[in-house]
Amino acid sequence: MKRIALNGLGRIGRLAVRQLGAQQLGMGQPEFICAVNDPAPLDQVIQLLRFDSVHGQSALPIGGHTENGQDFLLLGERRVPLFHALDPSLIPFPPETRLVVEASGRFTKRADAARHLKQGVSHVVISAPSPDADFTAIAPVNGAELDPERHRVISNASCTAHATAPMLQILDEAFGIEEAGMSTVHVVTNDQKLLDQPHKDRRRGRSAFQSIIPTTSSAFGALHRAMPALPPGFNGVALRVPTLSVNLVDLVATLRRDADLAGLRTAYEQAVCRRWKGLVALADPHTVSHDITGRRESVIMDLDLTMALSPRFVKVFGWHDNETGYAARLCDLVVDLAGRI
Template sequence: MTVNDDSFTNWKIREEIAESMIPLIGKLHRERDVTVLLHSRSLVNKSVVSILKTHRFARQIAGAELSVTETMPFLQALTALDLGPSQIDLGMLATMYKADERGLSVEEFTAEAVAGATGANKIERREPRDVVLYGFGRIGRLVARLLIEKAGSGNGLRLRAIVVRGGGAQDIVKRASLLRRDSIHGQFQGTITVDEENGTIVANGNAIKVIYADDPTSVDYTEYGIRDAILIDNTGKWRDREGLSRHLRPGIEKVVLTAPGKGDVPNIVHGVNHDTVKPEERILSCASCTTNAIVPPLKAMDDEYGVLRGHVETVHSFTNDQNLLDNYHKSDRRGRSAALNMVITETGAASAVAKALPDLKAKISGSSIRVPVPDVSIAILNLQLARETTREEVHDYLREVSLTSPLKRQIDFITAPDAVSSDFIGSRHASIVDAGALKVDGDNAILYLWYDNEFGYSCQVVRVVQHVSGVEYPTYPATAV
């Protein structure tokens, strides 16, 4: 048998194993609210090839490919346990099992590692929490996709309505079409139908009411059967507590803003300060996409090395607040064609760091350049550290952070030498450390952080909403804090 034959045979074996994983993963998700992960990447609703690629990706950060032959026994062990709602990382289970020297069987080790989610320890399923999207633009539609995807067993978050301004004939049909097809993020994974008579978009069985309103104070959500909902404001029109309080109408319990909040509105970066949200807080912000990209790695670096000062330069994709062609704009440069120019503009991300990381004493400055790409940006974080280090040390530290730390859902790590911006479209992490571009000289470190400023940020928004709704389930095996 030739090497080619050996490779193909091996591929077919792994393909068969991955195929057999799909119903096990699906059943755990539907019946028990268990999300199966692999190094923080969800395997729910993934194809055979996607599961194999996710396993293969582990070599980029862990140094060796993780095979389905290694993870399948742990998945099988999970199906035999009395599991409650949780997220369980097969990659972490396999990695920790290799390092364990007690001679336990896979079944014994798995039962011990996820004990917090089994038997008397397991938490009860939460009642579905209603969610309303106020605004249905770039972020609104991506958040909608994520909420529909995560409907899963029917528990957790349930998208009940979107609120938009009336757009004339066939408005609802056009909005459904924009949800169905996206020039950057591709086709919606599922089916979408429109019930024009009842003003409803039905996506994967989720009936989403389209409410037309020009003013938040004109809507009574209880008229649509909506109760105690989280309203996500994607318009950015109101950013202070007074303005956002306009959303606190009958049926709305909390308001989450997808833009930097002003005044005393808490700016929350999931993974960093989400646990500071007080239960009684009704209004909060998810800060900006750039703030979410820089704050987790900034916290990681400060925790290990100390940060004395820093500067962030963001090279940012163009957005809808710029003109396609030269035309009047209230800002000095954003009136120039976004598709033809690099545009120097301001960023509030550096000043927002203080809200998300109040214990960080370092002064962080920032600036931004908009460039002619439609999505994915890069933040160049230049830091003066409190102690000298080496490139190898920082490289290995950030790789480990991306694999095993509490920030592993926020920070990703890539070693591919030919990576470019479009490779990160659809990334669910807040930022991705480019290992090849990392520079360290004594007490100076320069981090290059890619981020999908649309989808990665939307994932962070949904994580915050899950947290404040009480439907963010614990992850096992637990990571050290």
């Protein structure tokens, strides 16, 4: 397994370190994570990695120390250097680094993320949608098309894209999609403001915990890049709501073939046991968002909410933990790619 480094310890970066650190211990690969970069001081990095207000305390023991002016994280028993560079091209990742996870949220354009491609680094995975990455990956929708020889800067799309893609794919394979649209009921994010402040999106500038805030979603661009056969008009909105975890995707579609509630249920039930096993699950009856916190599937279908508004006009709903589910897909991509380069 090739060694990887990670730049940025925001919400997704920290969960990725937790998951990858736990994976490397379980897989007996102490050399997997080789370095981390984040501008925050060591003591704050340790605190934020160990404790999370949404997801609780890390199961992976986390500590750290400074030696001869160099900070180190302790991930379990593995000592990992922690750097604090602001410019990707100036991060002194170890020479054996082959893959960098770009999780800062700042370098989503290809040219910016590609600044990691120096010395032995051959690939970068961006933990966000990118307008011009070499490839946008949503496995298993298009994972087989990822070519490490040609695709050096890869986007892992978005949490909403990973949730919506299987909803669309399963529906299309069973009944065909003529047209479709989607709304996501989305938790607040750090891009919003606690109290009213100036913001380039005036709605996001309003107090995040006092309103339902309609805004755009980066998922649509990522979905069109990963699924070019989608109807050209596929679009929608994000409704930011005052909660901390778990989104709900509300997908509406006009189908090419007739469908009823029983047929829709069967399509998703079969997908859970076949191609989408582990990525798609079924919600328990009477589920609310809190029940989904911590789940790692891409989407948990709530079939009790499914509607057949007419024989060819349907509405389906899927929950997803926008952080743990997305971080799980990011780690899946990184582990798979690291094994191929």
